[in-house]
Amino acid sequence: MTGPHTLVETERQVEARLGKLPLDYSAMAVASNLFRAANAVRNHLERTVLSENNLSWTAFVVLWVTWIWEPIETRQIALEGGFSKATLTGVLSTLEGRGWLARERSQADGRLVLVRMTDAGRELMTQLFPDFNLQEQHVSSPIDPAKRDEFAEMLRLVTVHVEKRD
Incomplete structure (x- = not known):
């Protein structure tokens, strides 16, 4: 709204x-x-x-980043998602409780925590993402399909420019 x-x-x-x-x-x-x-x-x-x-945006981002980059360190998830490690900890606990993710200590460095998808988490994302993409199509539908790549590139330019300065 x-x-x-x-x-x-x-x-x-x-x-x-x-x-x-x-x-x-x-x-x-x-x-x-x-x-x-x-x-x-x-x-x-x-x-x-x-x-x-029953997913928030933050929970979805955690699932998405993990699905794409697993295994991934918690600090990398927080960085990719743009949220604090404290926020991530709560979201990971929820997603782990639902059986979609699993955390484990890094064998190379015991201070680091790695996150992996469970089979149930991979199944969720495999089923969820086509529906998510249908909504992405809906969201982008007012933009002329011939101009979507150009528009996406403009958004990338803004993102890269701002991220370089921060």
Whole structure:
């Protein structure tokens, strides 16, 4: 669900309030709309395919990153997912309790914890991800299919640029 104001109303109000300030309004629109779109997509995916499996966005990201990179260290999952190790610990406990992931100490360095998918976790992701991708198709459907690769590349450019500076 969006806030009480539409995107157009918000943009008009911003211009009315800030119109006299020497600002780069196109840069503001890019950053603002990127943030708003990311939240809208995340909320949509949580309300649809993820809620059907009783998963939060964070839990899904942990499953996804582990599925792609297993075995993976917990610190790498937190870094890839963009959340704290404290948040990760709670999510891992939940996912482990559901039988989808397993943690083990690294044999090379006992201080490190590795995470692996269980067979049940792999089965979940194999069944879940096609439905997730159907929602990705829905989310991207307003964009001309011939322009989606270009749009994805623009988003990559923003991501790489910001990550280099942080």
